[in-house]
Structure formats: C-alpha cells, structure tokens
Amino acid sequence: MEKFLIFTVVGLTLSATYAVIASGLVLTYATTGIFNFSQGAIGMVAAFAYWQLRFDWGWPTPIALVVSLGLLAPAIGLAIDRGIMRGLRGTSEATRLVVSISLMVALIALANLVWEPGRSRPMSTFFEGSRVDLGITTITYHQAITIVVAVLIAAGLRFLLHNTRIGVSMRANVDDDALVLLNGAQPKRIAGISWAVGGFLAGVGGILIAPTLSLEAGSLSLLIINAYAAAIFGRLRSLPLTFVGAIVIGLTEGYLAGYLPGDNQYFAAFRPAATVVILFVALLLVPNPRLRSRAHLREYFPPPSRSGMVMLAVVVVVAGVVLATTLDTVSLITYGPVFSLGIVALSLVPLVGFAGQISLAQLSFAGIGALAVAHHGHDGSPLGLVLAVVLAAAVGTVVALPVMRLTGIYLALATAAFAVALDRWLFNLPDFSVGPVHVRLFGLGSVSVDPLRILGHEFDSPAALLMLSAVVFAAVSLLVAALRWSRFGRQLVAMRDSEAACATFGLNLMWPRVGVFALSAGIAGLGGALYAMQLGSVAPARFDLLNGLPIFILVVVGGAGLVGSALFAGGILYGVLPLTATLGPVIAKINSLFPGFTGVGLGRNPSGAVPVFSAAAGPLRNDPVVLASMGVAMAVCYVLRLAEVFGNWAFVVLLGVALVAAMVVARRRSSSGAQGPGQGAGAGPDPEDLEWVGVTEPFTPAHLARMEQVLDLQSVDLEGAELDPVGGRDA
Amino acid sequence: MSHGGNDAASTPRRLVELRGVRAGYDGIEVLHGVDLTVCAGEVVAILGPNGAGKSTTLKVLAGLHPASAGDVVIAGRRVNGATADALARRGLCLIPEGRGIFPNLTVRENLWMMTHAGVERPQVLERSLHCFPQLSDLLDRTSGTLSGGQQQMLAMARGLATDPALLVLDELSMGLAPLVVDSLYETVRQVADGGTSVLLVEQFARIVMDVADSAVLMVQGHVVDSGHPREIEGKLTQAYLGGQENP
Known part of the structure; x- marks a missing residue:
C-alpha cells in the first residue's frame, strides 16, 4: 500500500507539471489559434536560466525565480508574438506549425550554444530533503509545491479566461480579431498578453520538472509531447479536460515506474514511451473534424514543368x-x-x-x-x-x-x-x-x-x-x-x-x-x-x-x-x-x-x-547561349580539377563564379533584348498589367504586339489569321 | 467625436465627410474618389449593386482598410490612418457584414466585450436587454448556437449599448427572415430618433426606403447619385442591371 501511495504522489507530481505546461499550450492555442510546438523549449530555456542564476552564480532563489519566470519566460513569449507570430496571418496551418517547430529547434540550438551539452548541471529541488507528513505517506516539499502550483494555476486561468475582461478578450481574439478592433479593444496587445502568460506557464513547468530530470535541452523540450497528450484530452481548448488528461498521463507514468518489471527488456523501454501511446490513443478518440473549405492562403506552388524536371534530374546526376x-x-x-x-x-x-x-x-x-x-x-x-x-x-x-x-x-x-x-x-x-x-x-x-x-x-x-x-x-x-x-x-x-x-x-x-x-x-x-x-x-x-x-x-x-x-x-x-x-x-x-x-x-x-x-535563374534558363557557355566553363574547371591543377576549394569557388557570372550576363542580355529595336513593340506595360488590358483600358494593336513579345510568340506562324485590333483574332 | 443630436436643425452639422477617397486591394483600385457626407442625426443609406465598393467605403471609414488618397473627416477632424479600435472608442460603431459576434463566447461575454468602447458593464447589460429582452434568457448560451436573428440582435446590441455618435451597418438583413429584418430596422429607426447618425449599406434597397433620410448610389467605385431615397429608387433598376454610366 505504501508503495502505491508513493508512486501515486510521484504520478500526481508529474501530472501537475504536465498540466502547467499543457495549460500554457491550450491558452495560446485557444487565444491566438497557433499551436506552439516550442512551449517545452521555452520552459527548457527558463530552467537553464534558473540553473544559471541560482546554482551557477549563486543568486538567492526568489530573485532567480523572478528573473527567470517573471521576466525571461514572459519576455520570450512576447518576443515570439512580436517578432514571429504576427507575420503568420494568412498562412496555412502547415506553415504555422513549421514555424513553431522551427522555433523549438532554434531554441534547442541556442541553448546548446550557450550551455554546452554534456556537462553535468546539478539542480536541487525546492527545499531539498524536507518532507511533509500526510499521515498515510510523506511527500517532499518540491512535490507539494508542484501540486499546489498546478492547482493555483488551474484556478487562476479559469478566473482569467472567464471572469476578467482581458481573458474574455483573449478568447474573443481567436474568433474574430477584426471584430475585437471594432469593439474598441486591441487584438495585438491581447495576443501579446496571451503569449506572455503562455511563456510564463512554460517556464513554471520547466523549472518544476528540471530538477527531477537531467538538464538537457532536447529531452526537456520534448517534454512537450507529454503535455500535448494532456492537451489532446481537452481537444486543445478545454482546460479542465486538459488537467484530467495530465492526471491520467502522470499517474500512468508514476505507476509504470513503480510496477513495470525493470528487468524485462521488452518493458524497460516502454515507460518513457507510454505517454506517446496514450497520446496516440487519445488522438484516435478525437471526433471527425469538419471538412475544410477553401481558405485564402499566401502559399502558391505551381506544378513542375517538364523541361524544368528534366533539367533538375540532369543537374542531380551530373x-x-x-x-x-x-x-x-x-x-x-x-x-x-x-x-x-x-x-x-x-x-x-x-x-x-x-x-x-x-x-x-x-x-x-x-x-x-x-x-x-x-x-x-x-x-x-x-x-x-x-x-x-x-x-x-x-x-x-x-x-x-x-x-x-x-x-x-x-x-x-x-x-x-x-x-x-x-x-x-x-x-x-x-x-x-x-x-x-x-x-x-x-x-x-x-x-x-x-x-x-x-x-x-x-x-x-x-x-x-x-x-x-x-x-x-x-x-x-x-x-x-x-x-x-x-x-x-x-x-x-x-x-x-x-x-x-x-x-x-x-x-x-x-x-x-x-x-x-x-x-x-x-x-x-x-x-x-x-x-x-x-x-x-x-x-x-x-x-x-x-x-x-x-x-x-x-x-x-x-x-x-x-x-x-x-x-x-x-x-x-x-x-x-x-x-x-x-x-x-x-x-x-x-x-x-x-x-x-x-x-x-x-x-x-x-x-x-x-x-x-x-x-x-530565370533569364539564365531561357538563354541557351549563356547556359551552354556556363556548362563549357564548368566542364573545363572539372577537367582541370581532375587533372589536379587545383584543389576542391578552388573548384567550388570557380563553379560559383561561373554560375554568378552566367546569371549576371543572362540577366543583362535579357533586359537589353527586351528593350532592343528588334523585339517588336519595345518597352510597354509589365506582363502583370497586360492581364488587365481590356478591363482597365481599351485593347490596342500595341498591346497585342507587347503581349506577343512577352509570350515570345513572334516566331509562331499565325497561318494568315487576320488580327482584329479590338475583338482579338478571328480564324 | 461628439455625439450628434437634433440641435442642428437650421444648418446640419457634418459628422462624416469622405472627400475623394480612393482605396483598393492588392494594387487594384476599387474606390475611385468617393465623396460622401453624413450630417448629425441623419440616416444615410449607401445603395448599389454587388462590387460597387459599398463595404469597402465602410471599412475605410471605420479604420479597417486604408485609403490610398482623399480625406476621411469625422466631426471636423481628419482621421486617415486612425486605427479601428481608436475610432470605436471615440464613438464609431460598425456592425460588420454577416454576424458581428464572437461565436465561441456566451451572450454575456459578448456584451462584456462592448465595454472596451468605454461604457460600463451594467449600462451595456441594461441598454441591450431593454431593447432586446429576448436576449435576457440567453445570457449564458454560447452565442454561436443562437438563431441568425438572435445573433444579429446581439450584434446590433453594440450599436445601442455603446451609445455611439455614428452607427455604421453593413448588410444588416443578410440571411434573415423578412419579419426579423423589419424588426431590426425598426430598432435602427429608434437609434436614429435618439440622435445617433446612421450610415448603412444595404443591397436590398427597398428595405431601407422608409428608414433613410437620404441615399447615395454607388456603381463601380463611384458615387453616381445622391438625394432623397425615393428619388434614388427610380435609378436603382438601371444601376443594378449594369446600365449606369460612370461620372
């Protein structure tokens, strides 16, 4: 029984940490519509900063906490909002996700740059060694603090989002930010507050869990996977269900730590993976989403051209x-x-x-x-x-x-x-x-x-x-x-x-x-x-x-x-x-x-x-003379390299010079050719403006000539077709 | 912006003036020099077919879309470049096309959002529920689950609760049953009678004939005519069927 209680406490402590991180995730998603993959990484940076201040430089705990939690973590959240997320309007979900994944990768790389990996960084728990006697079992101060903090955050977030105007505005922001403006509120400021609170919650989670794990950038950042699982229970929107999810996951991990036979090779590795199995199962229970209809996206990918693909394949093989x-x-x-x-x-x-x-x-x-x-x-x-x-x-x-x-x-x-x-x-x-x-x-x-x-x-x-x-x-x-x-x-x-x-x-x-x-x-x-x-x-x-x-x-x-x-x-x-x-x-x-x-x-x-x-590279691609000259120059460099006239660095530099020179020459030839006397109508409207001719101004023979020049149709035999200056071409 | 009233009977005070306003999207101009005036206490309807630039005109006025040229003057002050939230706090209330509500908030929370314009919460509740008593039983319902008419009432409640100097309505009737539309326009009339100036866009022109004091007709980004609604009515068919000449 005592073992059961001990691992229940272990599980609940983990639950509390996951709940804190996941609640930050849900908060930013529910108030800005952006799923922040880097939530765990922000917590990781806060934990490293706390270690630096408290343990490496020996600052008093309260000051180290205020700087890392009260200043740094919200500042990272705000900086992400100001510097990155505001530029993501009108982009697809994939793009937004890539940006937040990239942010996680960037923060891990940054942390590894500042705090060299592989070095031991011991980090003691809060009130290390002190325990609270609950009668049936005892728990450490750190565990008690973790659980109490999670409960306070749950209550605080509930109050913030439903009982304060700024919290209601945060939720309104994700519905319609233009309407928020029309109500007289400031969506950008509201989103900034959401990100700052999200950053703070990530920091709290990171600092609470770091002493029980090793201070390592990658693994701390990936704690977010456990928090995701909790957030999925709440369908990324409900904070109460997110907390339920965190309890399920934390207790599962706690009991697996206590009862999974450690000497069995098949089960030993299962414990760290248990959460992702729960996450996978939780995802299966997510109801069918509504079918997406057309969204106006800024991404545009034209289909590949046949000539372009052949060129790509040849370039790769060469x-x-x-x-x-x-x-x-x-x-x-x-x-x-x-x-x-x-x-x-x-x-x-x-x-x-x-x-x-x-x-x-x-x-x-x-x-x-x-x-x-x-x-x-x-x-x-x-x-x-x-x-x-x-x-x-x-x-x-x-x-x-x-x-x-x-x-x-x-x-x-x-x-x-x-x-x-x-x-x-x-x-x-x-x-x-x-x-x-x-x-x-x-x-x-x-x-x-x-x-x-x-x-x-x-x-x-x-x-x-x-x-x-x-x-x-x-x-x-x-x-x-x-x-x-x-x-x-x-x-x-x-x-x-x-x-x-x-x-x-x-x-x-x-x-x-x-x-x-x-x-x-x-x-x-x-x-x-x-x-x-x-x-x-x-x-x-x-x-x-x-x-x-x-x-x-x-x-x-x-x-x-x-x-x-x-x-x-x-x-x-x-x-x-x-x-x-x-x-x-x-x-x-x-x-x-x-x-x-x-x-x-x-x-x-x-x-x-x-x-x-x-x-x-467009002008170069369309200029066979320059393209062939570049190919010959590169081939000569290659032969000289094989003959060991120079080494690989020189070879790389020469290839680069040949490419850049060819691009410059092709561009010059292209621009001088377009304005030359032998090119039909000479300078005229830009191709994009030409698309509006007939809508914005009457169509004239000069437009037709310019269009043929842009489309390179001079060489096309029109088989004696009569050209009507206004009505177009009649066969 | 000061609140309008009926005190300017002799020489109507100009509350809103658009002078030669031009605006567009992605480099394509859709407003080609719009001139428009709304006097204090007046109800002005902008009429015109699809694509005439009516909604863009309202967006420019409300600070949601920038004007590329011309002047937007409200209560004698040029406000080009002012943000929509700043204008909202100074008494301009735009109820946008569609349902101008937050569907994931409750009715009560939607009403709470209206306090950003500077009115206290109890006043917002009292004024909204006084005009739309149907909402009092729905305060804790998620507003996205309300009927279309109830949602438009909730949206309109902002026009009443925040006591704006200028109420701007974009296609209030969209997707609603005729009886609901009549009821909403009755409310618009009451708001106007209270001294608030109203500028409204309505594609179904005949709905607003009894509400508006004057009307302007827009075609292809130009104001082509203005006057009493009944005078404009005769020219609507030609404009809607595409025969209207540009100025």
Missing part, C-alpha cells in the same frame, strides 16, 4: 558524378546524405506540398527502410531495397489508417507520437516474434548493412553509393513530378484547397490520403535504405524525431510543393552546412542555428525559397 569523382573518402561520407536523405526530403513533397498533410515521422520511416535493407539485403540483394520501400509503405499505411481522418495539428502530433514511440521504445527492443513473423530490429545496438549489388556490379565504395543515390534521387524526383501531373496528383491538390468541395464532387477523401501517406513513407524508406548503405552500420539514434525535424523544416522553407525543395533541403543540410562548418568552430556553431532560424522566418515568404532562386 552533380553526383562530379562529387563522386572529386571528393576524398572522408568527404564522400560527410556529404553522402545530400541525395539519400534528400530522398527522405523528397518524400515530404507529395505529402506536405501536394496534399497539405503533415508528417513528422519521415525519418522514422527511413529507419524502417534501413532495418529492411540491413536484414534482407544480405550480399547486396536488391530485394533489400524493394522491401525497404514496401515495409515502410506498409507501416505508413498502418499508421495512416487510424489517424488519416485527422488533419493539421492532430496529424502532426500523431506522427510525432509514432516517431517518439519508435525512438524511445520499439527501435530499442530486442528481436521478437508475433506468431509466425519474426521481427528483427537494431539488436539493442547497431546493425550492419551490405552495399547493393546489381547484375554483378557491387556499389561497395562511398563514391559508387553517392552516384547511386544521385541517380535514384533524380528518378524519384521525376516520379514525384509525374505524380503531380497525374489525376491522383490533381486530386491531392484539390483536397488541399478544399476538402468540402472535393466531397461534394463525390471524391473519396480517405483513400487518397492513405495512399499518399503510404507512398511518401515508401519513398522515405528507400532514402533510409540508401543512407544505411552509405553508413555501413546504423543505430536507431540516426532516425530519431529531432534529427528528422530539420529535414521537414528545410523542405517547407524551400517550398513544400516544389520538387526542387528536396534538393534545397538535402543540399543545405548535408552539403552547404557541413562544408561551411569546416571553416571553423564558430561557423559550425552558427550553422547549428540555421534550420531553426530559417524556419522561423518562413512567415515572411510562405511560398518558400526555391521560387526566389528559380526566378533569379
């Missing part, structure tokens, strides 16, 4: 050959994932970009692909790669079926829960059998992977594997583009635009969702298998949630609906960042902030970075 023939073995291993994990990035394009669904578990599917090729690709059997795709797609289908009716945040959380369940539990299990099926995992360590052998040719060197990855990347790019051009692709885009409209057209919404999720998981599995081959031996830590988030962020930053965004993500994460990191430790540290901070800036350009680059 880049693969160049990298494979110029890099030494160490560099080949460093930059190898550009294409293999680039394929994992590619798997997000149909899912996030075309279908508007969110998955945070793509690297977990890659892990399943890695396992498949490790266990079934003996002696380089191609069967391993095939099974990597099939098994990852199959697991994707199993995950998708129960949660695919959910969208947006719920789907993101379900996939995050799946990823964490794999990280914390399933990937760490010994091999087991389910009936006749024997499941082999990482064998409590790592598994070795044989290189691929096709028709007697073995891809047994890093160079060969990099070229193989590049070719597969190019092929999968074309496959993804073909998907976008297909009927299925159009269906996915239509669903993203308006589920309600699709339903009224008689489309089944369920199977396209499951189908694209399975396809996406399969592609990720293929990428994971190639990555595993490059590594030769893989451990589960390579495929955990936190490692996968930068890929997700960079794909969305690149422009999730664009095939080029996968190359952008792979190139930046596994090419540019490791390359610049070699310039010195300071740059390496700055690089660690890159994914998070670029994601945070997404609100300013939700259609992504790739269209910006693409527009800059």
